[in-house]
Amino acid sequence: MQFGIFTVSDITTDPTTGRTPTEAERVKAVLAIAQKAEEVGLDVFALGEHHNPPFFSSSPTTTLAWIAARTEKLQLSTSTTLITTNDPVKIAEDYAMLQHLAEGRVDLMMGRGNTGPVYPWFGQDIRNGIELAVENYALLRRLWTEDVVDWQGRFRTPLQGFTSTPRPLDGVPPFVWHGSIRSPQIAEQAAYYGDGFFHNHIFWPKEHTQRMVEFYRRRYEHYGHGAADQAIVGLGGQVFMRKNSQDAVSEFRPYFDNAPVYGHGPSLEDFSRETPLTVGSPQQVIERTLGFRDYVGDYQRQLFLIDHAGLPLKTVLEQLDILGEEVVPVLRREFAALKPAHVPDAPTHASRVAAAGGTKDATVYTGGDDVTGRTAEAATR
Amino acid sequence: MSTRTLAVVSAGLGVPSSTRLLADRLTTATVDALRERGVTATVEVVELRQHARDLADNLTTGFANEALRRAVETVVGADGLIAVTPVFSASYSGLFKTFFDVLEKDALTGKPVLMGATAGTARHSLVLEHALRPLFAYLRATVAPTGVFAASEDWAGGDAGTPALTGRIHRAAGELAGLVAGRPPAAPADPFADPTTSFEDLLRGPGA
Numbered sequence: 085m086q087f088g089i090f091t092v093s094d095i096t097t098d099p100t101t102g103r104t105p106t107e108a109e110r111v112k113a114v115l116a117i118a119q120k121a122e123e124v125g126l127d128v129f130a131l132g133e134h135h136n137p138p139f140f141s142s143s144p145t146t147t148l149a150w151i152a153a154r155t156e157k158l159q160l161s162t163s164t165t166l167i168t169t170n171d172p173v174k175i176a177e178d179y180a181m182l183q184h185l186a187e188g189r190v191d192l193m194m195g196r197g198n199t200g201p202v203y204p205w206f207g208q209d210i211r212n213g214i215e216l217a218v219e220n221y222a223l224l225r226r227l228w229t230e231d232v233v234d235w236q237g238r239f240r241t242p243l244q245g246f247t248s249t250p251r252p253l254d255g256v257p258p259f260v261w262h263g264s265i266r267s268p269q270i271a272e273q274a275a276y277y278g279d280g281f282f283h284n285h286i287f288w289p290k291e292h293t294q295r296m297v298e299f300y301r302r303r304y305e306h307y308g309h310g311a312a313d314q315a316i317v318g319l320g321g322q323v324f325m326r327k328n329s330q331d332a333v334s335e336f337r338p339y340f341d342n343a344p345v346y347g348h349g350p351s352l353e354d355f356s357r358e359t360p361l362t363v364g365s366p367q368q369v370i371e372r373t374l375g376f377r378d379y380v381g382d383y384q385r386q387l388f389l390i391d392h393a394g395l396p397l398k399t400v401l402e403q404l405d406i407l408g409e410e411v412v413p414v415l416r417r418e419f420a421a422l423k424p425a426h427v428p429d430a431p432t433h434a435s436r437v438a439a440a441g442g443t444k445d446a447t448v449y450t451g452g453d454d455v456t457g458r459t460a461e462a463a464t465r
Numbered sequence: 466m467s468t469r470t471l472a473v474v475s476a477g478l479g480v481p482s483s484t485r486l487l488a489d490r491l492t493t494a495t496v497d498a499l500r501e502r503g504v505t506a507t508v509e510v511v512e513l514r515q516h517a518r519d520l521a522d523n524l525t526t527g528f529a530n531e532a533l534r535r536a537v538e539t540v541v542g543a544d545g546l547i548a549v550t551p552v553f554s555a556s557y558s559g560l561f562k563t564f565f566d567v568l569e570k571d572a573l574t575g576k577p578v579l580m581g582a583t584a585g586t587a588r589h590s591l592v593l594e595h596a597l598r599p600l601f602a603y604l605r606a607t608v609a610p611t612g613v614f615a616a617s618e619d620w621a622g623g624d625a626g627t628p629a630l631t632g633r634i635h636r637a638a639g640e641l642a643g644l645v646a647g648r649p650p651a652a653p654a655d656p657f658a659d660p661t662t663s664f665e666d667l668l669r670g671p672g673a
Contacts, residue, residue, distance in 0.1 A: 214667075215670065218667050218668060218670075219668075219670065222668055237670075238670055268656050268657055268660070269660075269667065272660060272664055272667075273664065273667075276664040287526065287527065287528070288526075288527070288528045289528060289530075289531075292528070295657050296657075298657070299657045302659075303659075306659070346525055346526045347525070348525055349521065349522045349524070349525025349526050350522040350525070350526060350530065354522070354530065355526070358526075358528075358530050358531065
């Protein structure tokens with residue numbers, strides 16, 4: 085099982101000091117957090133994508149490429165990549181490039197984005213969110229798996245004889261997760277392709293997570309990718325830890341009370357009861373996290389949100405120490421002991437290359453399809 | 466004898482509240498009218514005052530907590546709804562509106578609804594027509610033609626009300642009972658049932 089962290093890249097005032105970091109400080113902090121994640125033995129770092137303040141991460145592949153160059157083992161992912169407002173051609177190009185730079189340590193999580201005003205900035209309409217996700221992702225897959233693509237759809241200018249470069253590393257595209265809090269169509273999409281399904285598992289009660297994962301697993305089996313319990317499931321989670329539970333609660337409370345998404349609403353105690361948020365001792369986090377398995381089954385990836393709402397870098401790095409030293413080793417051992425042998429691990433580049441029958445050079449030297457022999461020139465004639 | 470469920474939403478704030486009083490009179494009359502049609506009704510009352518904080522939390526978090534979830538399920542799952550609000554600043558109260566704001570947009574589609582409102586003066590009586598009816602029309606509920614408005618003077622004859630109010634209550638209750646008895650029991654759609662359209666259809670897009 086993979087353990088990691090995901091960040092939304094928010095620039096938020098620290099409510100305890102009233103100080104707001106600069107973009108430059110926050111960017112550097114996130115880079116430090118990613119490097120620390122590898123240092124403490126976590127497996128995954130996932131970065132969000134946003135195109136409006138107070139977030140900085142409009143260009144995730146740039147950031148992830150820097151992190152790739154400074155790390156050895158860390159799996160790089162997104163949380164999420166906007167499949168609705170990004171051009172799928174640009175996603176295909178950017179993430180194949182990142183895959184080469186990171187030597188395969190890349191996967192993606194597709195999300196629709198729920199910020200209405202963002203859509204028109206990119207020529208789209210939030211009311212078409214599902215349709216955009218479906219069409220754009222279908223095109224993205226073709227761009228990664230077919231050397232020369234002719235394509236026409238509703239939302240993007242047509243393509244004729246188009247080759248997306250670089251081709252995916254070793255001829256194997258990055259593994260894709262689909263994230264959605266409550267849209268069964270997205271769980272259906274993940275199941276249809278045999279991709280992973282990720283539930284944010286932060287903002288809403290666990291019943292929503294449970295229903296979405298159950299549906300995804302059932303449909304995964306329906307589409308013939310394997311048994312329901314072999315589907316690839318990832319969960320988010322939000323924790324804040326101190327040695328003594330009460331210290332964690334009193335330190336985190338001002339950040340919770342003023343958090344951009346759910347602040348000024350329910351109490352920390354109410355929200356902890358209603359959602360998977362866990363604020364307390366490392367042991368409490370271990371117990372709560374092991375309990376996730378009770379309602380989603382054996383799953384492959386657990387990501388924690390630990391760096392939002394204005395928490396200072398120093399505190400976040402301390403949280404990473406606690407995760408790496410006290411929490412994740414226990415979770416790794418306990419989850420592994422519970423997992424039946426037929427339940428797969430999260431796919432990696434190495435496992436996907438092996439499944440594809442080994443590495444192959446996917447380079448398109450002259451613009452031609454290696455299956456049909458068709459060239460770009462022929463396609464446009 | 467067949468059975469149906471009635472949900473009653475009251476946005477009254479006082480105890481006792483004339484809003485709840487009107488809701489109770491409408492409920493009793495509707496249960497009686499259903500019985501005359503051979504239908505046994507069970508009644509569940511949602512007092513929005515008890516969910517004031519839950520509703521505010523729902524606005525900030527985007528989800529209903531457990532207590533509010535039960536109230537929402539009561540209303541969404543019912544065969545008929547009696548919804549009564551006090552008039553605040555010439556319209557339904559914010560508490561009343563917030564409850565309907567946090568429902569899923571299709572949650573009340575086709576649901577038989579009886580509207581009621583209370584105020585200190587009869588000059589607010591058209592609130593049913595200019596505020597509540599458009600709200601339920603937007604939600605695609607099936608609203609009984611008669612809504613019942615009760616001002617202070619309607620209660621002047623004691624809790625039994627004036628004959629005019631009683632007449633309106635019985636007419637409205639009869640209309641709601643007719644709507645509820647005339648349709649099969651509610652069966653809410655399950656968004657997590659296996660899809661009726663294939664993913665291939667979704668891929669081909671609309672009109673394909």
